[in-house]
Amino acid sequence: MSSDASEFDPNRIESYKFPETTYTYSERDVALYALGIGACARDAVDVDQLKFVYHDKGQKFIQVLPTFAALFSLGSLPGGLGLPGLKYDPRLLLHGQQYIELYKPLPSNACLKNTVSLAGLHDKGKAAILEIETKSYDKDSGALLCMNRTTAFLRGAGGFSKSSHPYSYSNYPKDKVPSVKIPKGQPFVVFEDCTQPSQALLYRLSGDYNPLHSDPTFAKVAGFTRPILHGLCTLGFSVRAIVKCICRGDPNLVKCISGRFLLHVYPGETLLTEMWLEGLRVIYQTKVKERSRTVLSGYVDLHGLSSSL
Numbered sequence: 621m622s623s624d625a626s627e628f629d630p631n632r633i634e635s636y637k638f639p640e641t642t643y644t645y646s647e648r649d650v651a652l653y654a655l656g657i658g659a660c661a662r663d664a665v666d667v668d669q670l671k672f673v674y675h676d677k678g679q680k681f682i683q684v685l686p687t688f689a690a691l692f693s694l695g696s697l698p699g700g701l702g703l704p705g706l707k708y709d710p711r712l713l714l715h716g717q718q719y720i721e722l723y724k725p726l727p728s729n730a731c732l733k734n735t736v737s738l739a740g741l742h743d744k745g746k747a748a749i750l751e752i753e754t755k756s757y758d759k760d761s762g763a764l765l766c767m768n769r770t771t772a773f774l775r776g777a778g779g780f781s782k783s784s785h786p787y788s789y790s791n792y793p794k795d796k797v798p799s800v801k802i803p804k805g806q807p808f809v810v811f812e813d814c815t816q817p818s819q820a821l822l823y824r825l826s827g828d829y830n831p832l833h834s835d836p837t838f839a840k841v842a843g844f845t846r847p848i849l850h851g852l853c854t855l856g857f858s859v860r861a862i863v864k865c866i867c868r869g870d871p872n873l874v875k876c877i878s879g880r881f882l883l884h885v886y887p888g889e890t891l892l893t894e895m896w897l898e899g900l901r902v903i904y905q906t907k908v909k910e911r912s913r914t915v916l917s918g919y920v921d922l923h924g925l926s927s928s929l
């Protein structure tokens with residue numbers, strides 16, 4: 621049976637072969653990203669942060685924060701989500717989740733080859749959930765550096781299932797689904813950080829130019845009183861807090877990162893990142909202080925613990 625080209629067609633989406641893409645970045649991009657997620661904003665000589673924006677203490681290369689890897693996922697989709705069979709309103713797209721596995725320390729400049737595939741597609745009735753997997757290889761050495769699984773929550777695009785059973789496709793086992801239970805006890809540490817009113821305007825220069833984060837009229841159509849912060853910016857603030865407080869500034873202790881965006885953040889709001897340590901897993905949740913609302917939760921797995929902890 622042929623389907624109408626303007627219809628949401630899960631089979632066409634599933635069979636789409638994404639083109640391979642390249643993504644090149646320099647130390648300038650690394651430093652700009654770090655500033656975009658608030659590094660050194662409160663203290664320009666912070667010993668745990670300066671190395672992410674400057675050749676501190678004569679270091680040869682600027683160090684790379686682990687969440688920088690998330691940029692490769694959006695960078696691997698230069699045409700955005702214009703997939704055949706995917707019918708949705710781009711104004712209603714929200715970032716739902718981000719999952720990152722890091723296999724090697726990220727170089728401070730590189731040319732990457734990205735392979736992209738569909739990781740999941742789910743009909744939630746009021747929304748469609750689309751998951752995209754990106755594997756990033758160093759083009760010169762061929763080494764696999766990291767994998768991203770990016771989840772888009774497409775409001776209003778659900779209801780496309782053809783049977784009574786809601787459509788659900790995943791290319792990874794269900795027990796690998798990032799889920800997190802926040803412990804009942806007091807957090808091991810809480811880190812407070814202020815986002816700036818201009819935070820999203822700075823962060824967008826790292827490559828996500830969606831007007832949801834900069835254009836007041838667009839933001840209103842999307843259902844917000846003003847432009848909201850990029851989810852990946854909030855994730856960057858939270859993981860930077862974990863690198864500072866638990867990894868004692870060492871970005872290479874981070875093995876894997878998982879986060880679910882629970883509520884939007886307005887630029888200028890204060891973020892409180894609460895962290896619990898369970899073995900080599902840091903469970904975290906981030907709250908907006910002014911509204912007492914949790915906006916992000918997830919976990920970060922570490923290779924080991926800093927000896928000074």
Ligand SMILES: CCCCCCC/C=C/C(=O)SCCNC(=O)CCNC(=O)[C@H](O)C(C)(C)COP(=O)(O)OP(=O)(O)OC[C@H]1O[C@@H](n2cnc3c(N)ncnc32)[C@H](O)[C@@H]1OP(=O)(O)O
Pocket residue numbers: 701713714715716717744749750751752770771772773830848849850851852880881882883884885
């Ligand atoms: C793929 C590449 C393109 C990515 C482009 C990224 C562009 C960047 C955009 C942004 O940065 S937007 C800003 C960051 N994101 C946000 O601010 C979103 C914050 N979250 C919310 O507002 C809400 O959580 C929500 C996403 C609107 C969902 O809330 P809602 O109340 O509508 O959902 P529920 O009724 O609780 O759940 C329905 C169903 O969906 C599942 N689900 C809920 N939240 C998420 C989520 N964040 N990610 C993935 N899935 C989610 C939930 O489990 C339910 O499923 P079932 O349990 O019923 O099976």
